[in-house]
Amino acid sequence: MARIVQSHVEPAESTSAEEPDARSISNEPVVSEQGMPRGADIRGVFQGGLFMLALLAALYAGREIVLPIVLAIILNLLLQPALRPPLELTFC
Amino acid sequence: MLTVFSNTRAFAAGFLETILVLFFLLLSDDTLLRRLVEVLPRFGDKRQAIEISQHIEHDISAYLITITIMNAAVGIATALAMWLCGLGDPVLWGAVAFLLNYIPILGPMIGVVMFTLAGLLTAKTLWPALLPAGLYLLIHLAEGETITPMLLARRFTLNPLLVIVALIFWYWMWGVPGAILAVPMLAITKIICDWIRMLAPFGHFLEG
Secondary structure (H helix, E strand, C coil), rough: CCCHHHHHHHHHHHHHHHHCCCHHHHHCCCCCCCCCCCCHHHHHHHHHHHHHHHHHHHHCCCHHHHHHHHHHHHHHHHHHHHHHHHHHHHCC | CHHHHHHHHCCCCCCCHHHHHHHHHHHHCCCCCHHHHHCCCCCHHHHHHHHHHHHHHHHHHHHHHHHHHHHHHHHHHHHHHHHHCCCCCCHHHHHHHHCCCCCCCHHHHHHHHHHHHHHHCCCCCHHHHHHHHHHHHHHHHHHHHHHHHHHCCCCCCCCCHHHHHHHHHHHHHHHHHHHHHHHHHHHHHHHHHHCCCCHHHHHHHCCC
């Protein structure tokens, strides 16, 4: 929690040096007492949420392409250990 | 009729794509990891990338191999049980049990309903009709409650609520293949989160 507070206070100090606003004048911290992010961080959370929604929409729309690739990756993880010893023997 | 053939075409295309991608993935082996290591600037980062990828790959492989072997055992045991019960096509029922076992909770429930219906359609009296479903349930309980938890230990346990949510969500997204892949994908997500420090809290959240 302390790391979050520190990371959010730093940018606020740098912006207040360039263009002072109400926040720098009142000396109010960027992070609330409960440790909830404000301002730019909330924007980041919403951007993350929008990215997730876009990703899920892409997964839904492109399921005919994505599903076989995901299946192949999972099968690859399943079969790779079985294939490794013969390959190693071949190259040794 | 046209719908049936269009689905067959889609299935054949998906199957071919899977085989093609799988072939090249197996052929490339560690090439992608090597390229990633070459791109990373510092030696420490290269070492960390190799360590994390090896651990993740090992854990995911161990998980997938364990559940696949257990599901295959359930499939074989179910096929034998159905053969003993006199149900037609025991290999088909074994394959159904194998696939349904990838879907926790809902899979065995669907299996019990299917075996009950198959038993009722095959047998003439009530008790022999319920025998296939009873045997399937017994096999599933023996595997799901004792053997698999013992093999996977607490390391790979997932939150049951999140498992159900993942099942519903992926079924809605991708249909039956999504439901089959939901739990392996959730387990893979947890394993990846466990090994990456930044994502560790999310991995802990997924734990059962």
